[in-house]
Amino acid sequence: MTAPFAERLLAWFDHHGRHDLPWQHPRTPYRVWLSEIMLQQTQVATVIPYFERFLERFPDLDALAAAETDEVLALWSGLGYYARARNLHRAAQQMVDAGVPATVEGWAELPGVGPSTAAAIVAQAFDERAVILDGNVKRVLARHAAVDTPQEAAATQRELWALAEACTPADRAADYTQAIMDLGATVCRRGTPRCEQCPVADDCRARIEGRTAELPVRRRRKARPVRERVLLWLEDGEGRLFLEKRPPSGIWGGLASLPVSKTSDGADSRLAELGMQRSGDWHSLGQVRHAFSHFELAAEVQGAAVSHAAVAELPGEWHAIERLVDEPPVGLPAPVQRLIRERGAPAFA
Ligand code: SF4
Structure with missing residues (x-):
């Protein structure tokens, strides 16, 4: 038995x-x-x-x-x-x-x-x-x-x-x-x-019964919609990257992320909202794809060297890129962390 x-x-x-x-x-x-x-x-x-x-x-x-x-x-x-x-x-x-x-x-x-x-x-x-x-x-x-x-x-x-x-x-x-x-x-x-x-x-x-491949049965999932965004890689002249603090709830809630723009055309107005100015052109720095449970993020990374007025109320902080690669002092979304590690160094030094 x-x-x-x-x-x-x-x-x-x-x-x-x-x-x-x-x-x-x-x-x-x-x-x-x-x-x-x-x-x-x-x-x-x-x-x-x-x-x-x-x-x-x-x-x-x-x-x-x-x-x-x-x-x-x-x-x-x-x-x-x-x-x-x-x-x-x-x-x-x-x-x-x-x-x-x-x-x-x-x-x-x-x-x-x-x-x-x-x-x-x-x-x-x-x-x-x-x-x-x-x-x-x-x-x-x-x-x-x-x-x-x-x-x-x-x-x-x-x-x-x-x-x-x-x-x-x-x-x-x-x-x-x-x-x-x-x-x-x-x-x-x-x-x-x-x-x-x-x-x-x-x-x-x-x-x-020879059914290991078919069990367990899952409902067929609908394809996740793709959300296209632009992530802004903003560097000052001192090898630092600007990270915006995300709102406490929602996607990446409470984490520090590259600022997000819905479109490439909107990148300059996001800069203006942050009180920054470009000192050169935008450069394409690659793509980020990340699957969330209900959608897939497909983001273009646009980078620029920027200058910023000394405003007290920036909705984020500047961080030395080297430090972000080795030992981030803030919580970063996984794809942003991957991107920073892959780049490994300032893009506009
Ligand atoms: S429980 Fe899983 S591993 Fe064990 S015999 Fe059944 S299918 Fe194979």
């Missing part, structure tokens, strides 16, 4: 799972929460250096809660989905005021923490049984039980939650949670799964 799902998975985890992730030693609520927020939409290998830098600067909840939002965003620079960083900061302040929750419901009330993340935190930080259903787990369960209705549908979600509930064991909550996430990330991968290494292959319906 085949052993229960969790038993086989845990036996596999003991030998093949990930036991040396930085947030596992020690597994405190603060470290587990931080890692879970960073891991939303982001892979483990990308998260590790960010996690370590974050902990070095903010070793505990009090340090994070007391920080300036700009510093939190600066350390988050490049991880993307910046609402996560803003929510993390707000949640830290709430926990300093009201205490660290001990239940799934309590965690799920904090900004940026959904039901699955809340359960993952409770299971890992307190080793208490809690049922998770993140993207990796959905894929494993949908294949194992051959759930062939679209994942986005409410009925499918209910079915997957019920499967997750049935599979989750009473004991070893932290290990099971890590085990099923590891299985989804390393064996039952997006694309081609490695069924020959899978501990639950014996009764996996997708494998038995």
Whole structure:
């Protein structure tokens, strides 16, 4: 007779799972929460250096809660989905005021923490049984039980939650949670799964029925509309770049970005709004493309050397380009950071 799902998975985890992730030693609520927020939409290998830098600067909840939002965003620079960083900061302040929750419901009330993340935190930080259903787990369960209705549908979600509930064991909550996430990330991968290494292959319906490529089923996405913009690379004569502070909410909320113009023709009026004047022509400095969840940004980068009146109320700051390349003191959107790194030096020195 085949052993229960969790038993086989845990036996596999003991030998093949990930036991040396930085947030596992020690597994405190603060470290587990931080890692879970960073891991939303982001892979483990990308998260590790960010996690370590974050902990070095903010070793505990009090340090994070007391920080300036700009510093939190600066350390988050490049991880993307910046609402996560803003929510993390707000949640830290709430926990300093009201205490660290001990239940799934309590965690799920904090900004940026959904039901699955809340359960993952409770299971890992307190080793208490809690049922998770993140993207990796959905894929494993949908294949194992051959759930062939679209994942986005409410009925499918209910079915997957019920499967997750049935599979989750009473004991070893932290290990099971890590085990099923590891299985989804390393064996039952997006694309081609490695069924020959899978501990639950014996009764996996997708494998038995030869349907691993078609499961899980996703609704066909409409093509994302393309939004064309112009990013302005404005340099002063001292190797500094002007970065405008974005409004606190919306795309790139609270980050420092190159000023944006809707069109090339509008670039000069944006300059005038900023109280600047060009000292030469505009130059094309390349393209930036970046996919957001609801649209794709296609931006032309226009650069110019500029001079500026000494106005007190600039909606941004000048930053030495070398510093922005090596160690940005402000939070930058990932594509802007990439552009600065690729250029690596002033364009109009
Ligand atoms: S047998 Fe293959 S498809 Fe089924 S759960 Fe394991 S890796 Fe995924």
